[in-house]
Amino acid sequence: MIDIQLLDTPLSPQQCLERVQNAAAGGINLFVGTVRNQTKGKPVVRLEFEAYAPMAISELYKIAQQIQARWPAKHIVIHHRVGTLEVGEIAVVIAVATPHRLASFQACQFAIDTLKETVPIWKKEIFEDGEVWVAAHP
Amino acid sequence: MELTILSFGIAKDIVGGPQCQLNVPAEITAKELKAQLLQQYPAFQDLRSLAIAINNTYATDDQVISPTDEVVLIPPVSGG
Numbered sequence: 001m002i003d004i005q006l007l008d009t010p011l012s013p014q015q016c017l018e019r020v021q022n023a024a025a026g027g028i029n030l031f032v033g034t035v036r037n038q039t040k041g042k043p044v045v046r047l048e049f050e051a052y053a054p055m056a057i058s059e060l061y062k063i064a065q066q067i068q069a070r071w072p073a074k075h076i077v078i079h080h081r082v083g084t085l086e087v088g089e090i091a092v093v094i095a096v097a098t099p100h101r102l103a104s105f106q107a108c109q110f111a112i113d114t115l116k117e118t119v120p121i122w123k124k125e126i127f128e129d130g131e132v133w134v135a136a137h138p
Numbered sequence: 139m140e141l142t143i144l145s146f147g148i149a150k151d152i153v154g155g156p157q158c159q160l161n162v163p164a165e166i167t168a169k170e171l172k173a174q175l176l177q178q179y180p181a182f183q184d185l186r187s188l189a190i191a192i193n194n195t196y197a198t199d200d201q202v203i204s205p206t207d208e209v210v211l212i213p214p215v216s217g218g
Contacts, residue, residue, distance in 0.1 A: 050146055116216070134216035
């Protein structure tokens with residue numbers, strides 16, 4: 001089971017966890033990415049996430065399919081938030097269930113690392129005195 | 139031919155909106171389109187990367203663009 005969603009409402013790690021739970025799983029890895037309160041010492045007021053939705057969903061599917069080709073991950077959930085997020089809110093949840101723990105760690109790390117490289121989602125950090133598209137410039 | 143190009147993130151700021159029209163030679167490739175964009179909007183040269191997506195997939199350099207394709211500028215992504 002692959003469950004990919006872009007949502008403009010709060011994400012539920014509990015719901016993602018329940019989606020991947022199954023009798024054959026001996027390990028479930030749950031990654032929760034949250035909005036940090038500062039960047040290089042500068043207080044962040046909020047984040048704005050924007051996605052090219054159809055392609056973001058298709059790229060997230062590709063990641064899940066790559067995981068299933070490499071690890072025995074029967075169930076994978078990736079939920080990503082879009083819109084405005086306050087500090088502490090959840091931006092992304094990834095849940096991977098595998099028979100043994102090592103594969104679930106590896107697959108989950110692969111998912112978040114690849115997501116940050118390939119999935120067309122952009123975040124803008126809003127500071128007290130300005131805003132910046134994250135990672136746009138070298 | 140006239141091409142409609144969609145932009146996201148900082149690309150939207152650079153071209154001045156989520157959508158722009160560009161006059162390009164027929165049978166232009168993704169690589170040639172990128173070169174034209176870098177020339178027309180020099181601010182793209184300051185970015186870490188600029189990719190082109192055609193119909194929801196990253197384009198290859200030699201991929202030919204047709205006027206009915208959905209063409210999207212993908213500046214450096216920063217999800218997660």
